[in-house]
Amino acid sequence: MTPPVNEQRLEMRGISMEFPGVKALDDVHFSVKRGEIHALVGANGAGKSTLMKVLAGAYASYEGTILFDGVPLAIDSPNAAKRAGIEIVYQEVDTALVDYLTVAENICLDMLASGQLKGVIRRRRYEEIAERALQKLKASIDVRQRVSELRLAEKQLVLIARALVQESRFLILDEPTAPLSGRETEQLFRIIRELAEKEHLGVIFISHRLQELFEICESISVMRDGKMVSRQLLAGQTKETVVEQMLGRRLQKSSREARPAGAPSLELDRITVAGQLDEISLTVRAGEVIGIAGLVGAGKTELCKTIFGSIPVTSGLMRLAGETRRIRSAYDAVRLGIGLVPEERRKEGILVADPIEQNMTAASLKQFVNRFGFVEKKKERAAANRIVQQLSIKVSDTRQRAAELSGGNQQKVAIGKWLLADASVLVLDEPTKGVDVGAKAEIFQVIDQLAAEQKAVIYASSELDELLAVTDRIYVMYDGQIVFEATTSETTEEQLLWYATGGQQHE
Amino acid sequence: MNDVLHEPAAQPEAPRTAAGKPVLRFLNDWGIVLAILALILFFAMTAPNFLQGTNLVNILRSISIVTIIAIGLTVSLTVNGFDLSVGSTATFASSLVVSFFVWYSLPLGVSIGLALVIALAVALVNILLIVKFKIPDLFATLATMFIFEGVAMTYTGGGSISAGMPRLDGTPTVGLIPESFLKISQAPWIILIMLVVVAVTHVFLNHTRHGRFLYIIGGNPEAAHLTGIRVNRYRAVAYLIAGLLAAVGGILLASQVGSSQINAGSGYLMPAVAAAFIGSSFAGQGKPNALGTLVGACLVGILENGLVMLSVPYYSLNIIKGAVLAIALASTYYRFKKN
Numbered sequence: 062m063t064p065p066v067n068e069q070r071l072e073m074r075g076i077s078m079e080f081p082g083v084k085a086l087d088d089v090h091f092s093v094k095r096g097e098i099h100a101l102v103g104a105n106g107a108g109k110s111t112l113m114k115v116l117a118g119a120y121a122s123y124e125g126t127i128l129f130d131g132v133p134l135a136i137d138s139p140n141a142a143k144r145a146g147i148e149i150v151y152q153e154v155d156t157a158l159v160d161y162l163t164v165a166e167n168i169c170l171d172m173l174a175s176g177q178l179k180g181v182i183r184r185r186r187y188e189e190i191a192e193r194a195l196q197k198l199k200a201s202i203d204v205r206q207r208v209s210e211l212r213l214a215e216k217q218l219v220l221i222a223r224a225l226v227q228e229s230r231f232l233i234l235d236e237p238t239a240p241l242s243g244r245e246t247e248q249l250f251r252i253i254r255e256l257a258e259k260e261h262l263g264v265i266f267i268s269h270r271l272q273e274l275f276e277i278c279e280s281i282s283v284m285r286d287g288k289m290v291s292r293q294l295l296a297g298q299t300k301e302t303v304v305e306q307m308l309g310r311r312l313q314k315s316s317r318e319a320r321p322a323g324a325p326s327l328e329l330d331r332i333t334v335a336g337q338l339d340e341i342s343l344t345v346r347a348g349e350v351i352g353i354a355g356l357v358g359a360g361k362t363e364l365c366k367t368i369f370g371s372i373p374v375t376s377g378l379m380r381l382a383g384e385t386r387r388i389r390s391a392y393d394a395v396r397l398g399i400g401l402v403p404e405e406r407r408k409e410g411i412l413v414a415d416p417i418e419q420n421m422t423a424a425s426l427k428q429f430v431n432r433f434g435f436v437e438k439k440k441e442r443a444a445a446n447r448i449v450q451q452l453s454i455k456v457s458d459t460r461q462r463a464a465e466l467s468g469g470n471q472q473k474v475a476i477g478k479w480l481l482a483d484a485s486v487l488v489l490d491e492p493t494k495g496v497d498v499g500a501k502a503e504i505f506q507v508i509d510q511l512a513a514e515q516k517a518v519i520y521a522s523s524e525l526d527e528l529l530a531v532t533d534r535i536y537v538m539y540d541g542q543i544v545f546e547a548t549t550s551e552t553t554e555e556q557l558l559w560y561a562t563g564g565q566q567h568e
Numbered sequence: 569m570n571d572v573l574h575e576p577a578a579q580p581e582a583p584r585t586a587a588g589k590p591v592l593r594f595l596n597d598w599g600i601v602l603a604i605l606a607l608i609l610f611f612a613m614t615a616p617n618f619l620q621g622t623n624l625v626n627i628l629r630s631i632s633i634v635t636i637i638a639i640g641l642t643v644s645l646t647v648n649g650f651d652l653s654v655g656s657t658a659t660f661a662s663s664l665v666v667s668f669f670v671w672y673s674l675p676l677g678v679s680i681g682l683a684l685v686i687a688l689a690v691a692l693v694n695i696l697l698i699v700k701f702k703i704p705d706l707f708a709t710l711a712t713m714f715i716f717e718g719v720a721m722t723y724t725g726g727g728s729i730s731a732g733m734p735r736l737d738g739t740p741t742v743g744l745i746p747e748s749f750l751k752i753s754q755a756p757w758i759i760l761i762m763l764v765v766v767a768v769t770h771v772f773l774n775h776t777r778h779g780r781f782l783y784i785i786g787g788n789p790e791a792a793h794l795t796g797i798r799v800n801r802y803r804a805v806a807y808l809i810a811g812l813l814a815a816v817g818g819i820l821l822a823s824q825v826g827s828s829q830i831n832a833g834s835g836y837l838m839p840a841v842a843a844a845f846i847g848s849s850f851a852g853q854g855k856p857n858a859l860g861t862l863v864g865a866c867l868v869g870i871l872e873n874g875l876v877m878l879s880v881p882y883y884s885l886n887i888i889k890g891a892v893l894a895i896a897l898a899s900t901y902y903r904f905k906k907n
Binding site (some may be wrong): 401408409424430 | 605787788792797
């Protein structure tokens with residue numbers, strides 16, 4: 062006897078997975094029923110995305126078993142997952158759609174790829190299939206339109222429609238609401254609820270916005286450091302208890318003393334970038350380290366790049382050392398003494414194929430040119446060696462290529478570049494991304510050093526514990542706005558996470 | 569746990585790879601030089617006149633124009649930009665300079681100067697298309713290649729220009745091509761010009777701030793931008809230099825031929841590309857560089873000269889030249905992948 066549809070359960074048992082040097086998943090158990098809307102949460106790097114990728118067949122090898130209705134499934138490819146009725150809508154909506162195909166063609170893409178639609182392409186047939194799928198979602202989108210003409214929210218619906226064309230039993234939504242407005246989010250929720258009720262679709266919902274989970278999910282699984290911490294009903298939980306489970310501890314206030322700070326080096330006055338940043342005001346003083354906290358997508362990177370002139374400002378003022386300045390390009394920013402250590406170190410921060418010394422002098426090469434316009438390589442090397450010593454960068458020779466350094470040392474090279482350029486304001490975007498614990502501590506030391514030299518440092522990170530360890534004051538961003546400001550010694554990780562996940566004041 | 573397991577495992581591996589590496593590396597870095605030596609040896613044995621002084625000067629003279637155009641291409645390659653229009657630029661410049669002599673009887677300096685300046689229009693269009701409109705370089709310069717091939721042909725009326733020949737509408741011409749202009753492409757001068765272009769470009773690329781920036785942009789435009797380098801400005805400069813040197817090549821071509829021929833420059837694109845790509849692996853630089861390009865041009869020139877001496881028909885030469893280009897590209901990109 063098969064059990065009623067709503068008792069059919071998708072189960073992951075003892076899933077373990079290792080990436081070089083990291084245990085990404087450690088004996089994880091997870092399950093979801095058909096018709097259930099289940100939340101999956103965890104801090105950055107807790108393993109939720111990896112777990113869902115396993116379920117969607119993105120990895121061919123992992124330990125553990127996946128069962129549906131008690132029967133083991135061999136999920137080792139996206140196609141195998143689809144055959145089992147598991148669909149995933151990844152966070153990066155744009156990468157999953159083909160811009161110059163129509164909505165109908167995009168929705169039918171999987172069926173075409175899996176060979177369910179064969180032979181001559183009959184446009185009418187595609188359009189019928191697509192229309193039916195979109196009707197399920199109650200979405201009025203013209204299926205003949207090109208995807209490039211759609212708004213982000215519509216694209217999301219197209220992706221969900223694509224997932225539902227086939228007989229899906231489970232749908233994984235990875236941060237689906239990040240790009241949506243409040244109204245669009247509500248509409249999406251209504252659709253999800255209906256699908257769960259009528260089509261018995263099991264939904265796994267990943268979101269950083271805790272508030273939402275309470276609106277739509279009935280149960281929740283919390284992950285931390287590659288392990289499953291708990292699975293329970295959401296009723297009876299509060300945001301605070303969920304946050305505590307995510308962090309695994311209650312944090313006391315940080316005991317750091319604030320550094321003595323000088324005059325304001327950089328002030329932002331209601332800086333707005335249409336669609337990305339909303340009236341950002343902040344101040345950072347000489348000798349001070351301020352933190353920009355926020356989860357992925359909160360607008361930290363956009364803020365960093367705006368300060369650095371590579372995103373044009375819609376309105377608002379920037380003052381450097383008290384003087385109003387217009388920074389229209391990265392070139393302007395560098396000239397005015399701002400340095401940026403970007404988030405994507407290998408892609409944007411350092412020149413991997415070039416020698417360390419050339420990396421270091423790239424922003425200040427003028428200083429190393431003699432009066433005939435030739436680069437003085439001896440002087441360049443001497444300067445590079447000075448920075449290598451000052452920041453204790455582990456290299457044998459400054460002629461080594463930057464690619465040969467470890468992540469932490471590469472990051473120090475990226476910081477060293479701005480020391481040579483004598484930047485007075487340093488913007489660090491996720492500077493510890495992808496570096497090990499030891500290197501982290503060393504980067505913190507470097508930052509201490511920078512502050513001691515009266516540099517103004519802006520430290521943007523989603524790693525709240527790091528912000529607490531290294532900054533003097535913290536601004537929390539959510540949805541392109543600064544929603545909270547605190548002196549580091551008077552706040553806690555919980556409080557920061559509360560605001561970073563969209564918590565309101567006085568709650 | 570992992571760290572403990574990883575550390576010793578990595579150690580025995582290092583010497584193992586190091587043992588086989590030097591030979592491969594040497595081949596990779598000095599392969600072109602070895603190839604040139606092998607070719608010289610081969611041709612010296614098979615073609616008796618090959619090693620004669622006059623023939624060697626001949627080779628140098630024949631590669632001068634290719635080298636100069638290839639050096640321009642090298643500069644555009646430093647910012648990772650490819651310029652297919654160098655051949656058309658050369659054609660355009662050559663018809664301009666000859667027309668100034670023959671049609672308008674302009675003096676030597678003025679003719680050359682004007683031809684260079686006007687031929688820079690190609691580079692300006694390239695810059696507009698690539699830097700402003702963000703068209704991928706290959707497509708943009710493919711378009712300008714055709715546009716200016718057409719412009720040059722329209723300008724000359726679809727025919728060649730030489731002294732004493734009436735214009736296509738029948739107007740007689742009185743201008744002459746000055747002797748001094750024809751001299752430029754004679755033995756010592758054209759070789760000297762080539763060497764100066766190579767030397768200046770070498771110093772510019774390797775010893776000045778601007779050259780360093782060009783390479784940085786080619787290596788990682790995003791990082792260059794976030795370092796405060798004016799990426800677009802430097803890319804424009806690179807295309808300007810490429811255009812300028814292509815125009816110089818075209819003028820030398822006119823001097824060599826003593827007239828302006830239809831599509832005279834188009835034949836130089838392929839060997840120039842080959843020279844620049846062959847040269848990028850020279851001395852283990854792994855990036856486009858002026859000295860390497862000179863060496864690459866030597867390889868192509870020696871190959872062509874030797875094959876002609878061996879009486880390989882001219883219409884079959886392209887097979888071998890094309891194959892050499894393919895091998896040069898393969899070695900460049902194969903290495904990229906491994907990196």
